[in-house]
Amino acid sequence: MKKDIPQYKVADLAIAITPRIDNGIKDDDLWDVFVINMKDAPIENVLVNSKGYGELEGEPMRTTILRHFFNEIGPQTAMLLEPIQTKLFDIANEFWISFSFGGYMYDKKYVFVRGSITEDNFTAIPFLEKRGVMIK
Secondary structure, three states, rough: HHHOOOOOOOOOEEEEHHHHOOOEEEEEEEEEEEEEOOOOOOEEEEEEEEEEEEOOEEEEEEOHHHHHHHHHHOOEEEEEEEEEHHHHHHEEEEEEEEEEEEEEEEEEEEEEEOOOOOOOHOOOOOOOOOOEEEOO
16 A cells, blocks of 8 residues: 555755856856765666746746766765756756665655746855755
């Protein structure tokens, strides 16, 4: 029965979006998205779907769904997922992650709502020595 299936919550995992800086110069058009494993052990079979949706200048907008797969993300590691254009900060950006850990499958959806990716919401990003917006 459904009640007999254990329901484990995702912990010690985050998605972070940081400004891209090349040779000390901030790129105004592209930022980087990272998956951060804060666990003391690796996660395996990591599948991430990303998409953007919402309204931009009064018109409905949807981005292409991107899919990424990693065999493993090591413990206490930040893995670069994809670049994101700054013009997409005016719509919702969703990252759905599924992975194996300790013999169980986990999944969680992270949504950066419209307007949430701003310097006002910056925090220190673990393992990157950068500041950006992060959802745990």
